[in-house]
Amino acid sequence: MSKLEIANRLRSAREMAGLSQGQAAKRLGMHRPTISEIEAGRRNVKSDELLKLANLYGVEITWITEGKVNEDKIDQSILAAARELSSMKDEDIEALINTIKMIKASENKDGKN
Amino acid sequence: MSKLEIANRLRSAREMAGLSQGQAAKRLGMHRPTISEIEAGRRNVKSDELLKLANLYGVEITWITEGKVNEDKIDQSILAAARELSSMKDEDIEALINTIKMIKASENKDGKN
DNA sequence: ACCAACGGTAAGAATATATTACCGGCGGTA
């Protein structure tokens, strides 16, 4: 199903990025047959591979997985937060705080290419 | 690494969606231990699972994988409330906003189990 | 006490992946 579509879009993205399977594999520390099998739809893509592939190919993950492009950047974010906060339920705030802790805990991570 | 972050966000998303591991597993035709192991960061998430999970939980894939959401706008009413939380850094605030949006989205979803 | 649901995890079977190697095709070039 969407596995094949993902495979196809991964191949398209790689080609649009002007990379061979070998080049992509080398850059990501993967083996070339892995790329080949993935693009053939015979091999699953792990979520962290998906991240690295999308990043290397310069596309958004949602384009790989769903074929959709996400638009804008977060700008007026803080304003947004304020309003949303006011209508949140207590349990949601609790979950939110847990998430904040999580964010804090994983703060020193790298995500860029 | 990001595998653990993904695991944490998957758990957060599930909880915010108000689903137990068993409910989520049943809905997606997965086994409960699979969800458990994924959320513990011991099991890889396949790309199609990622798709289904994000969909079920009512969050965007990019939030799961990268902790980011590209989305719209809101107002400025309760700015003060947000500022209270704003001993955080900008990047954390950004993540916070994304989380809030996610929570709101899940509220209107199929909250019930 | 019971019961039901939750989430964690152990263990062996089943499946998937990693890694190496080999294949044929294709452009260039001598």
Place this chain on the structure above:
DNA sequence: TACCGCCGGTAATATATTCTTACCGTTGGT
């Protein structure tokens, strides 16, 4: 022609992961 280097596909098998069932302790309700 032959040779070369790079490309992408794939076979083989040792290794790793996942599936599946089952059991555990905890919690909340009756």
